[in-house]
Amino acid sequence: MNKIWAVIKREYVEHVRTKAFIISTVLGPVFMLVLTVLPVVLALSGGGEKSTLAVVDGSGQVQAEFAEALAAFKVKDGAPKYTVVPVSPAADPETQKAELGKSVMGGTYTGYVYIPPDVLTGGAAEYASRQTSDFEAIETLNRALTGVVVGKRLKTEGLDPAKVAAYTRPVKMDTVKISEKGRERDAGGSFIVTFVLVMVLYMTMFMYGSMILRGVLEEKTNRVVEVVLSSLRPFQLMMGKIFGIALVGLTQYSIWAVFGWAVTRYGGGIVKAIAPAANIAGFAMASIPPYVFVYFVVFFILGYFLFATLYAAVGSASNNEKEAQQMLMPVTMCLVLPILMMQYVMRSPNSGVSVILSLIPFFAPILMLQRISIVMPPATQVLGSIVLLVLTTFGLVWLTAKIYRVGILMYGKKPSFGEILKWIRYK
């Protein structure tokens, strides 16, 4: 036991003081913060470019009101976003469009809007510009023009556009999540939190698994393993390594948890300070029940041990990183598949397929955690997935120990899957 402890200590100290650990620990939260705050800030400061639009009104009735509607849009400093330059319609629309196109190319206009004479009876308008990728701008123009044209049509029929707008106002529908805590408003925050939690789980299992793999491979290729094995059993070395890296992971999680708490507590304030008008729905962390976080830690630990064992087996059987990458394929599949299934589970978390998928030990950490964070599944299912996960992990530890003790001392050609199976039977 003292020997395992010595291995754990070595693994822990060696990893915690690497630059990679310090950087990923610090940058992880910064990255998360940037991912949450940046889109909000960008969206708010967007649309900062001014445009000069040539407007050809073939109908002669729309242009003035269209310009008026566009005047409502401002850039950040309060200046109007759109400068409308009315252009009289020429006899031949096609020639005129070509002419305007040249002006757009020349830089006189950002673009032009061509309104056909029959716009009120269904004719299609045309917006031309050098860049047509700004869907928001196109949407804005379309909506403004539609508003004006519909207003005109209503007036022709003797209706008051303002009244019609009021009558056809969409009905607002709030989403309310009912849970043990009662009713709570869900503004989409829980979806984001589920997604973030599952991704963190996925990435860290991947990251720490690779750490195990590299460690095993390093000991093997450095040949230090032979000296170490003259002092302790392969099983002790393997378990020491797995537990050591687990502690590295928990250390990193603890640091992130403190940071996460700080963001939840003060993050809204930060966003408000940067962008006062921001909708801070994304910071609905606090409304996530604490048991989700408990299960998060439980499934991280269980999932970590399952995958760490697999990574250790692959590391011991391969001779170099390249071989390891090839042999890792099935392990990587087990990690990636549940990510692909997430969307299905998100839509129907309690369907038979979802239940079965989330009970499969290799998928359980990600999919069961996802289900728990959407709506708490029956206790038997949660317990069942945990029991299956634990049993599978014990089975894999037993198998891997047998592969590891042979593989770690086996140099030379890449072993086939059949050979690895034979190792299990060695005395």
Next chain:
Amino acid sequence: MPYAVEMEHVTKRFGTFTAVKDLSLAIPAGAVFGLLGPNGAGKTTSIRMMLNIIIPDEGRIGMLGRTLDDSMKARIGYLPEDRGLYPKMKVGEVLEFLAEIKGVSRAAAPAALDKWLARFELSDWKAKKVEQLSKGMQQKIQFIATVVHDPDLIILDEPFSGLDPVNTKLLKDIMLELRDKGKTIVFSTHRMEQVEMICDDICLINKGEAVLQGRLAEIKKEYGKNSIHLEYGGSIAFLKESPDVEKIDDYGRAAEIRLKEKADAQSVLKSLAGRVRVDKFEIQEPSLNTIFIEKVGRSEQ
């Protein structure tokens, strides 16, 4: 005489390949024991079994008077042929770790460590990372790791490879010192002249089987004084035709000549006289090198 290691009818197979076959050997305590054999003979497998790293399929291994088990690992020191330390760790930390897993207490480790570092003049390097050291220095560090826990049985696989003459002498002196303190040393190498100078007993393994075993002096005596050590100038190719000569191991300026049974060394000397310059002509026991080649070569046929 008590034995440090006793292997009795030990067999180890890997799949269909038999690495060690019905090997029995006894390593006397307090002596230097040469474990010899060509590449792939099963030396490493035998050593790994002595260390309980791999378990024999058949047979029994006794160690220091008991049946080998994991608790004995603390009393064995092992310097493998393929050396390796953790390159990113500091010298002191690596040694402390390796001592700790050998069961040396935290209190006792630093003193033992410093003593050995001083002996190898490496004290200034204790806080340096392993990767900053030269190959030779790393090798000495690895040797320290082998003996820092004061083991009773020390297994050294090619301990001199990569060392300069000064360090080779230092290491050899330390090996003999340890032997004089009653430690048993198992010395595995391909360098027969080193074995001849250092070892008391040897075991020659080939294809997983012991082909020669016993006290070195007795083995050589058994082969008799039927070898000639010749130092010369010229060409001795004509000797191959001589009816007295069994085999010639010609190095160009020196040669080892094995005589046929009941052949007369004097007639060889006579045939040499006048045709080549004879610098040295000595009748002696065959060198271990010759015995090695003969034993391994014979079973090869």
